[in-house]
Amino acid sequence: MTDRHTPEKDSAEFAAEAGSLWRITFAPATWAGHFLLCYTLFATGCAKGWPVGTVRHGLIGMSVLALAVIALIGWRAYAQWSPRSTGRIVNPRGDAEDRHHFLGHAGFLLAVISFIGVVFVTLPLLLLEGCR
Amino acid sequence: MTETRATRSGIPAAEGTYPPTEAMLAEPVPAELQRAQAERLRAAWAAPKGWRYWSAVNNTEVGVWYCMTAFVFMLMAGIMALIIRLQLAVPENDLISADRFNQLFTMHGSAMMFLFSVPLFEAISILLLPGLLGARDMPFPRLSAYGYWCFLIGGVFVIGSIFFDVAPRSGWFMYPPLATKDEGMGSDIWLLGLSFIEVASIAAAVELIVGTLKCRPPGMRVNVMPLYAWYVLVVGGMILFAFPPLIAGDFLFELERSFDWPFFDPERGGDPMLWQHLFWIFGHPEVYIIFLPSIAIAAMIIPTVARRPIVGYSWIVLSAVGTGFLSFGLWVHHMFATGLPSISLGFFSAASEAVVIPTGIQLFAFLATLMLGKVRVTLPMLWITGALAIFTMGGLTGVMLALAPFDFQAHDSYFVVAHLHYTLFGGMIFPVVAGVYYFFPFFRKKLLSERLGRWSFWLTFSGFNLCFLPMHLTGLFGMPRRIYAYPAGLGWDGLNMISTVGAFVIAAGFAVLAWDIVRPKGRQPQIPRNPWDAGTLEWSHDVPGESWGVRSIPHVTTRYPLWDQPGMLARMDSGRYYLPDAEEGRRETLLTSVIDAEPVQVQRVTGPTWITHLAAFFTGGAFIFPTFHWYPPAIVSGILAVACIIWWLWRDTARPPEDETKDVGLGLRLPTYASGPASAGWWAIWITMLGDATAFASVIFGFFFYWTARPDFPPDGAAHADGTLVALACAGFALSWAMTIGARELNRRGAVGAARLGLGLGPLLAIAASAALLGSVWTLAPTSHVYPAILWAIAVWVVAHSIVAVIMQAYCLAGSIFGKLTPRYDADLWNSTLFWHFHALAALVACAVLGLAPRLL
Ligand code: HEM
Numbered sequence: 001m002t003d004r005h006t007p008e009k010d011s012a013e014f015a016a017e018a019g020s021l022w023r024i025t026f027a028p029a030t031w032a033g034h035f036l037l038c039y040t041l042f043a044t045g046c047a048k049g050w051p052v053g054t055v056r057h058g059l060i061g062m063s064v065l066a067l068a069v070i071a072l073i074g075w076r077a078y079a080q081w082s083p084r085s086t087g088r089i090v091n092p093r094g095d096a097e098d099r100h101h102f103l104g105h106a107g108f109l110l111a112v113i114s115f116i117g118v119v120f121v122t123l124p125l126l127l128l129e130g131c132r
Numbered sequence: 133m134t135e136t137r138a139t140r141s142g143i144p145a146a147e148g149t150y151p152p153t154e155a156m157l158a159e160p161v162p163a164e165l166q167r168a169q170a171e172r173l174r175a176a177w178a179a180p181k182g183w184r185y186w187s188a189v190n191n192t193e194v195g196v197w198y199c200m201t202a203f204v205f206m207l208m209a210g211i212m213a214l215i216i217r218l219q220l221a222v223p224e225n226d227l228i229s230a231d232r233f234n235q236l237f238t239m240h241g242s243a244m245m246f247l248f249s250v251p252l253f254e255a256i257s258i259l260l261l262p263g264l265l266g267a268r269d270m271p272f273p274r275l276s277a278y279g280y281w282c283f284l285i286g287g288v289f290v291i292g293s294i295f296f297d298v299a300p301r302s303g304w305f306m307y308p309p310l311a312t313k314d315e316g317m318g319s320d321i322w323l324l325g326l327s328f329i330e331v332a333s334i335a336a337a338v339e340l341i342v343g344t345l346k347c348r349p350p351g352m353r354v355n356v357m358p359l360y361a362w363y364v365l366v367v368g369g370m371i372l373f374a375f376p377p378l379i380a381g382d383f384l385f386e387l388e389r390s391f392d393w394p395f396f397d398p399e400r401g402g403d404p405m406l407w408q409h410l411f412w413i414f415g416h417p418e419v420y421i422i423f424l425p426s427i428a429i430a431a432m433i434i435p436t437v438a439r440r441p442i443v444g445y446s447w448i449v450l451s452a453v454g455t456g457f458l459s460f461g462l463w464v465h466h467m468f469a470t471g472l473p474s475i476s477l478g479f480f481s482a483a484s485e486a487v488v489i490p491t492g493i494q495l496f497a498f499l500a501t502l503m504l505g506k507v508r509v510t511l512p513m514l515w516i517t518g519a520l521a522i523f524t525m526g527g528l529t530g531v532m533l534a535l536a537p538f539d540f541q542a543h544d545s546y547f548v549v550a551h552l553h554y555t556l557f558g559g560m561i562f563p564v565v566a567g568v569y570y571f572f573p574f575f576r577k578k579l580l581s582e583r584l585g586r587w588s589f590w591l592t593f594s595g596f597n598l599c600f601l602p603m604h605l606t607g608l609f610g611m612p613r614r615i616y617a618y619p620a621g622l623g624w625d626g627l628n629m630i631s632t633v634g635a636f637v638i639a640a641g642f643a644v645l646a647w648d649i650v651r652p653k654g655r656q657p658q659i660p661r662n663p664w665d666a667g668t669l670e671w672s673h674d675v676p677g678e679s680w681g682v683r684s685i686p687h688v689t690t691r692y693p694l695w696d697q698p699g700m701l702a703r704m705d706s707g708r709y710y711l712p713d714a715e716e717g718r719r720e721t722l723l724t725s726v727i728d729a730e731p732v733q734v735q736r737v738t739g740p741t742w743i744t745h746l747a748a749f750f751t752g753g754a755f756i757f758p759t760f761h762w763y764p765p766a767i768v769s770g771i772l773a774v775a776c777i778i779w780w781l782w783r784d785t786a787r788p789p790e791d792e793t794k795d796v797g798l799g800l801r802l803p804t805y806a807s808g809p810a811s812a813g814w815w816a817i818w819i820t821m822l823g824d825a826t827a828f829a830s831v832i833f834g835f836f837f838y839w840t841a842r843p844d845f846p847p848d849g850a851a852h853a854d855g856t857l858v859a860l861a862c863a864g865f866a867l868s869w870a871m872t873i874g875a876r877e878l879n880r881r882g883a884v885g886a887a888r889l890g891l892g893l894g895p896l897l898a899i900a901a902s903a904a905l906l907g908s909v910w911t912l913a914p915t916s917h918v919y920p921a922i923l924w925a926i927a928v929w930v931v932a933h934s935i936v937a938v939i940m941q942a943y944c945l946a947g948s949i950f951g952k953l954t955p956r957y958d959a960d961l962w963n964s965t966l967f968w969h970f971h972a973l974a975a976l977v978a979c980a981v982l983g984l985a986p987r988l989l
Contacts, residue, residue, distance in 0.1 A: 028457040044840045102355035102446060109450035113490060117458060
């Protein structure tokens with residue numbers, strides 16, 4: 001098998017896996033964004049005397065949204081990993097197919113972790129109220 | 133194939149066969165040729181002899197110096213701990229003064245964290261990574277050497293201060309106002325000395341990340357990378373986002389101490405909480421920066437002792453990445469007792485609990501591997517077992533501390549000291565020592581003693597528990613940390629005595645280890661090449677050692693190539709694989725693509741030099757002179773440092789090659805030059821600039837923090853930055869940026885004259901813009917209130933970066949005129965443009981904050 005390698009091999013690879021790389025980073029990024037939003041909105045709201053109840057409800061809404069987004073990403077990544085259809089849970093081979101499944105697996109697990117992370121951060125929103 | 137930018141530049145694409153066929157690999161290399169090739173390679177990579185030895189840049193030399201230096205700093209910090217324990221052994225002791233005591237614990241903590249833990253990870257990685265990846269060396273050997281010399285100078289300076297009784301003494305996290313108001317130069321030494329070292333740490337992190345992304349052997353796709361390499365990526369990334377906020381904090385802090393700009397002084401609108409935020413945005417990830425590399429070491433040792441591949445490869449990778457993310461959510465958990473709204477604390481408490489999950493996953497994967505394998509309890513495994521035991525205990529007390537109500541009780545007591553050391557010893561010291569025993573044959577081609585190793589282990593392990601287990605109780609009985617003497621009869625006396633005895637037992641354990649490492653081993657017989665029967669690539673090393681890294685760079689398609697690709701080792705040795713020769717007598721290594729590791733370029737690697745020493749020396753001057761408030765010599769040093777670096781880059785990097793392509797063996801020809809995203813240098817700039825942008829964002833965060841936290845920000849009727857000048861600066865930076873991009877595109881198309889014009893006008897515009905930016909804040913008095921001070925700080929930051937940006941434009945202009953930079957060979961221009969993207973963005977944000985924000989808020 002001969003094929004031409006260009007110095008832009010990198011761009012070609014990134015183009016091929018753009019979807020998976022996007023999924024891998026997006027779930028934790030959603031967690032981080034949600035976390036920062038909760039923290040900054042509450043801190044600013046309390047400092048500047050905004051109606052805290054509204055902020056709280058808004059943020060709970062944001063949590064639901066974040067969870068939905070992460071669940072979607074996780075589901076797509078699971079499809080890419082496809083442990084059921086290929087019957088293989090681990091992907092240790094050095095070929096393009098295993099690399100593709102591996103990135104799916106990676107995206108899926110990160111989505112799970114991010115999901116739990118968002119749930120944890122939401123708990124104080126549900127359990128505590130007010131600025132004290 | 134569509135025409136892309138790089139092909140348009142005329143640099144030929146790689147051509148030939150890839151991947152190699154089995155038939156090609158099976159063909160033997162003639163013995164005569166093998167010998168001649170090995171001879172040439174050896175000559176090209178030989179480390180210099182005699183006193184010139186110290187000019188070496190090979191990762192095998194620099195890595196060893198780096199490790200040994202970090203180890204010596206650790207021993208010194210350990211001796212400080214012993215003195216602390218002696219002082220606390222009995223009540224009302226007067227062995228040392230209170231001031232000495234403060235210096236000692238501050239220095240003990242700072243040195244352990246900044247001079248030992250983080251540098252040691254980088255040191256070990258520099259030493260190990262090329263071996264793991266079957267690479268010749270790191271992509272930028274001189275950068276590692278420069279980083280090392282910076283670390284040495286900075287470390288000696290910081291730790292040496294204790295001998296002159298001027299060491300910092302406000303605790304390792306330097307809370308203002310204690311530290312801002314502290315007389316003497318201790319705090320300055322901490323701020324400037326450690327900033328210097330942090331810069332070197334970031335440089336090493338960049339190098340390690342680029343090494344992992346671009347220097348893997350052909351075929352080693354992301355899903356077969358050794359786990360250690362994954363951890364290098366995660367930890368490198370964390371360093372890149374965690375250290376910059378601290379550097380930004382240091383920057384503001386030092387401005388307050390040197391010029392009285394009141395960032396942390398509440399009387400003039402400042403706020404000490406800003407330091408705590410910036411410090412802990414760094415501080416908590418720091419704990420994981422210390423602790424993940426140890427897991428990485430465990431992840432290399434455990435499959436070897438279990439004699440089977442690791443269980444749950446992807447789970448481990450993902451837990452590492454997940455830990456990296458979550459750990460940034462933890463920063464406020466160190467400030468539970470500071471009176472933030474309880475719901476905010478709730479968020480952080482939640483994040484603290486969440487991070488336990490990925491940590492647990494990694495530990496379970498290790499246990500599963502051990503249970504499914506046939507375990508041999510080797511010495512490294514013994515240390516790993518000790519680590520697991522201690523760390524689990526530390527984790528349990530950690531969960532207790534993360535529960536906010538308990539923290540109010542235990543805050544600042546010896547309970548915290550005990551917890552801290554359980555996590556640090558279990559999560560760092562024990563695994564690292566395991567790594568020392570495991571990798572020592574790879575580093576030094578000798579084995580450490582089994583018997584001494586067991587002695588060392590049992591001494592350290594029992595001493596550790598003797599010292600720190602009682603401290604939990606001492607803490608619960610109410611003994612606060614950081615006190616230099618205590619009255620008798622509070623139930624603390626006996627416990628403290630036990631702790632002190634334990635500390636000396638630990639010291640004995642370390643003494644045995646140190647002796648084992650340094651004792652002469654000349655008469656030891658030659659060791660087997662793969663003493664642990666491991667499966668990863670570093671054990672293809674040569675015994676006795678060779679400095680070429682690998683004889684030829686293999687084609688790797690499995691996670692444990694030495695187990696799964698039989699015959700590979702013999703082929704590597706015979707030079708059957710890539711780059712088996714150094715025909716021109718120059719050092720070279722292979723660059724591969726980021727995801728699939730397909731070979732894309734042959735890169736020239738720089739050799740021994742003294743310029744790195746000079747550059748490090750002057751950089752040191754630029755950081756160290758200001759601690760004595762000697763600003764003119766500091767500025768001269770800074771200029772000389774920049775001159776050295778320019779000289780080094782100009783002479784030896786990105787020179788147009790003699791031949792455009794080169795035969796790398798196995799029927800493949802690769803280009804010898806690349807610019808833009810295909811080159812390693814471009815990635816290095818991109819990664820560095822991410823860190824730089826984080827630091828800038830932290831300064832901007834400061835601005836908005838004051839706005840939320842202080843009712844008088846901006847104060848009523850305060851003077852603002854001059855709007856017209858800010859607008860002018862904004863336009864100037866944007867135009868200069870456009871000139872740089874234009875020059876790159878024109879140069880590519882062969883319009884060299886026009887490109888030079890752009891590169892000539894660009895600096896003028898940038899200088900004018902910088903002048904306008906400074907002018908806009910010139911009339912504000914930064915000492916009067918934090919509002920003008922932060923505007924000044926932002927302006928100073930942007931102007932300092934403009935200096936670098938202008939130098940880059942001028943460098944490219946000179947390159948174009950003197951034939952270093954041509955339409956075809958334009959890597960410098962790509963790199964400068966990339967810098968400018970970041971710089972222009974930062975400048976525009978700065979202009980918006982200076983010009984618009986005060987009018988909108
Ligand atoms: C021989 C082993 C060690 C002993 C006997 C020891 C002892 C101590 C003691 C007694 C303190 C509390 C000082 C005080 O609050 O008054 C302390 C603080 C500390 N130790 Fe250690 N230590 C040892 C090793 C380590 C190691 C290996 C690390 C890190 C990798 C470390 C990091 C720290 C830090 C960060 C502090 C806090 C300093 C501060 O309060 O500013 N120690 N150590």
